[in-house]
Amino acid sequence: MNPLPIADAAPASASALPADGSSIDVAAERERTTGSTLASHFNAAGAALPSRGVxxxxxxxxxxxxxxxxxxxxxxxxxxxxxxxxxxxxxxxxxxxxxxxxxxxxxxxxxxxxxxxxxxxxxxxxxxxxxxxxxxxxxxxxxxxxxxxxxxxxxxxxxxxxxxxxxxxxxxxxxxxxxxxxxxxxxxxxxxxxxxxxxxxxxxxxxxxxxxxxxxxxxxxxxxxxxxxxxxxxxxxxxxxxxxxxxxxxxxxxxxxxxxxxxxxxxxxxxxxxxxxxxxxxxxxxxxxxxxxxxxxxxxxxxxxRGIPVTQAWLVDAGRRLREALASLDGVTVADPPGTRSAIVTFVIEGVASADAVVELARRGVRVVSVPATHGQWDLGDRGVPSVVRASPHVYNDDTDLSALVDGVAAIATGITR
Ligand SMILES: Cc1ncc(COP(=O)(O)O)c(C=O)c1O
Structure with a gap:
């Protein structure tokens, strides 16, 4: 049984590329963000990585x-x-x-x-x-x-x-x-x-x-x-x-x-x-x-x-890609409401407490957080969801980060925690 609604995927038109053709230069963003080279940091919704300039x-x-x-x-x-x-x-x-x-x-x-x-x-x-x-x-x-x-x-x-x-x-x-x-x-x-x-x-x-x-x-x-x-x-x-x-x-x-x-x-x-x-x-x-x-x-x-419209397009698309990849994994349920279009991605792994998943992902160099119902009784509590894992990308996250997160979640979901 699936207690949580699966998020709709955004249509393919939700492109990272805005009409003027500009987009995010992820390599340049990583270059000016020390922390992005040290781990796969998916916690912009907690505290994002600051740039070296900041x-x-x-x-x-x-x-x-x-x-x-x-x-x-x-x-x-x-x-x-x-x-x-x-x-x-x-x-x-x-x-x-x-x-x-x-x-x-x-x-x-x-x-x-x-x-x-x-x-x-x-x-x-x-x-x-x-x-x-x-x-x-x-x-x-x-x-x-x-x-x-x-x-x-x-x-x-x-x-x-x-x-x-x-x-x-x-x-x-x-x-x-x-x-x-x-x-x-x-x-x-x-x-x-x-x-x-x-x-x-x-x-x-x-x-x-x-x-x-x-x-x-x-x-x-x-x-x-x-x-x-x-x-x-x-x-x-x-x-x-x-x-x-x-x-x-x-x-x-x-x-x-x-x-x-x-x-x-x-x-x-x-x-x-x-x-x-x-x-x-x-x-x-x-x-x-x-x-x-x-x-x-x-x-x-x-x-x-960087530009807010460009950033928004890129982040929303990153959220969509992450949601799609997670939703395709056995034992993983995306917990965002249907139709979600943002860079905050929440999910649960069957049989694994969110806090334990966070520790295991950290061991693999992937940083996410667990959000318990005590942080949102009118939402998670009302939905009967004790906690979710939350992953929130930013413009310094590249495809290698995304794979590290998705592979880590897949391994946890299948009980492989080496
Ligand atoms: C939606 C929302 N509002 C308010 C806050 C509180 O922000 P601060 O910790 O800066 O007070 C948070 C923190 O996570 C939040 O997610």
Whole structure:
């Protein structure tokens, strides 16, 4: 019996080659990515391999701090730091004044949800794809503050059912709708723009968690129509750990007041008054890892230079090839919803715990992770899947990597673990 739906293969037209003929130069990407030559790293959805240029940017700034002191080094690189906002804004179609830098997506989600001041009687509608940390925050709000938390209705492919969402919102209850564009637990891609249209029609506030999509798929905040978007640096953007950024629609800045203003985002003007920064920097804290932020800037620059449409086409095709190869193996079931078109590939091996498969693959020089249901009870838990193995390629993965992964999984599935 097969408990999981097999993903449809994408049509052959989902080519890695975009219309202008450009594509990814995998050899060049490997050349500038030290880690890609040391193992077959399929964990972009956890933390991707950074390029040598990104690492050099971080190290160079740490050397500057060593020589001059942290404040002095930051002052010297102020122009580069300001450019990080412009690069982040450029990548997602925002204005630099709408960008705030955080140390993670979760911090951004927490700070901005708190700024929305959800109050008793208000409804939060969350997609079943919601990430564990965000879900825990939402459940705490429901339990402790009396917020009405509703899991968004979903269709047979586990995507938010937009028509059912519309029916839900049409009762006029003020709602915050929060959606993970791509979850941690499968390659699902939510219909982000269709959701945006419905939320806007009923006057709700739309939070998009684009942690797994920025750097992977095209994300344009205006096209999607979200009010708030958060993402992290270390995943498909290939930035250093401890980085992330958020977008807040300019028109909302005056309504979204930080629950805990910080000296970075506010000016204490009299003994009882303060002024918030006019931009989204009002949500930031003074302290931050400046070297990592400059690394984020370098990674954003590299992502833009490579081109998002080209990267998306290549990654989606890599996911399709991997899914097809895994689905052809005896004892292996692809766990992504049917029709999945992304570079997050999840699967189970009959009779083998995901965590054990990860250890065995690591022994073979292949890096993947296990995602347990405790990281997504509204998805994996709801599907009755205790855990999945997750493989997530990036542009530095070549065909040798792909074979290493598929051969390793085949060997595990047939009980060969030499
Ligand atoms: C969909 C999704 N949202 C949010 C997060 C949290 O990101 P961070 O660890 O940067 O807070 C993750 C992390 O895996 C994720 O997959």
């Amino acid at each position: 690492v050099a940017t971080v190290v160079e700034h740490l050397r500057l701090e060593e020589a001059k002191g942290g404040y002095e080094a930051a002052a010297e690189r102020r122009g580069h730091l300001d450019a990080v906002y412009a690069s982040a804004a450029g990548l997602v179609g925002a204005d630099p004044s709408e960008i705030a830098l955080f140390d993670s997506a979760s911090t951004g989600l927490r700070v901005l949800l708190d700024a929305l001041r959800p109050a008793r009687g208000q409804r939060i509608v969350a997609s079943s794809s919601t990430y564990v940390s965000h879900a825990l925050h939402l459940m705490s709000l429901a339990r402790e503050e009396g917020i009405d938390l509703v899991i968004a209705p979903y269709d047979a492919r586990r995507r938010v059912d937009v028509a059912a969402l519309e029916a839900l919102l049409s009762d006029g209850v003020p709602s915050i709708v929060t959606v993970a564009h791509v979850p941690t637990s499968s390659g699902l891609v939510e219909p982000a723009a269709q959701i945006g249209e419905v939320v806007r029609r009923y006057g709700g506030t739309y939070i998009l968690d684009a942690t797994q999509s920025v750097g992977h798929l095209a994300v344009d905040v205006a096209e999607i129509g979200c009010d708030v978007m958060v993402t992290t640096g270390r995943k498909f953007l290939r930035a250093p750990r401890g980085t992330g950024f958020a977008y807040v629609r300019g028109a909302l800045l005056e309504r979204l007041l930080p629950a805990a203003p910080d000296v970075r985002g506010a000016r204490w003007t009299t003994s009882s008054e303060w002024e918030l920064d006019a931009s989204a920097r009002r949500y930031e804290t003074w302290e931050g890892a400046i070297a990592a932020r400059l690394g984020l800037g370098a990674a954003l620059g590299e992502a833009a230079a």
